[in-house]
Amino acid sequence: MRQRVLIAIAIALEPALIIADEPTSALDVVVQRQVIETLARVQRDLGAAVILVGHDMGLMAQFVDRLGIMYAGRLVEVARVSEMVTVPRHPYTRALISSLPSLDRKGGLQGIPGLAPLLRDLPSGCAFNPRCPLAVERCRRETPALRPVGEDAVVACHLAEAAP
Template sequence: MQLLDVRDLRTHFFTAHGVAKAVDGVTLSVAPGETMAIVGESGCGKTMLALSVLRLVPSPPGRIVGGDIRFDGRDILALDEEEMRSIRGNSISMIFQEPMSSLNPVFRVGEQIAEALRLHQRMGRREALAAAVDLLHMVGIPEPASRARSYPHEMSGGMRQRVVIAMALACDPRLVLADEPTTALDVTIQAQILDLMMELRERRNAAIVFITHDLGVVAQTCTRVAVMYAGRIVEESPVRDLFREPLHPYTKGLMRSVPRIDRTERLVPVSGMVPNLVDLPQGCHFNPRCPHAFDRCREELPPLTDLGAGRRVRCWLHA
């Protein structure tokens, strides 16, 4: 049985300018112990997909309007708020991209980590604070006992990011949704955090979903990757196959824009701009930017075609 099973998920935002389809019919699954990546440009719906799984979509104006989300067989969308609170931070954790928006500025960081342990693990205050210090040490923060008494504004951006990661890992969750978890960290700490998350996966058979722009992180840590564009998955593949032979023109564009030490030619960015989700192009949403687009691409939305061997692609060239 899959740990996370998402079927035809649709999360829309109702604005004064129209309906923005942030997540528009996404289907994917994550197995226990699997490391999966969701990649794509900013605004493609990656973060909103993760927030939908945790039912944290800002409402208004956002709302999950259709689809099904099952975690360990439980229907997430049918749970009441109290049941969801018992899952968030305990069975499913999220590492948020911007730590200052997920840390409370008026509480010390040790107390914020300890709160999750007291709530979900039923620890006493002293035991939880001691565990919080251990977690800060685990994520590479120097002098953790002293830093546990600091407020978020007294820490650097990289340190705050490590605090958020410590909070997410505190209760040994079964699923971690990691939204750009290493963006603000230097290379050494980045490697340490990735090793830590892989250790969690091995120790608890936890599944990890990386939401990232960094294809290097994908190659290093993940076994499977889904590429999103304009609220939809346009390609899904085992990581090795994707790097060896990307199929969708958008994926090929992403690959060409990645710096490589053995590449002498200039980087080629994906042409054009991400479309407005309120006013998406007819047919394939990528067609205005696609060098291979033909008439059918501009008229009909291609299906997500299963090519076997774990590969799916949404493109008329492969349908």
């Protein structure tokens, strides 16, 4: 109910842009869906743009047109949901998707080895390089910039074109 009240306050001025930061945190899955559907209805009624910020990739992917993946405080990939799910280009995006539970996959859950770095002590070059299975020497020297790849995506990885 608190989340709904906050949404009501947020839309009272009919904003053109709504930034919802973890709007479903600490909610069970049924209420999560209701809150997200409320946001979707508000978006339709107001014609507002909505930026959803969250950790539940599956939930986000059901309700947004484009996904942006952040690592160590920076965007590393932005793409349409359908493109990102079928051709994830950044190794971190691929690791995130592989870590999602699936009814088709048997065995234990697959985590991402290592830990996220401290923001005040980032590794040189690409911040993901200590955990990246594809890292090469260049990754430890040069920070990759976001650049267009594929039909409608931007990716910050030196090896983005090598996506399987």
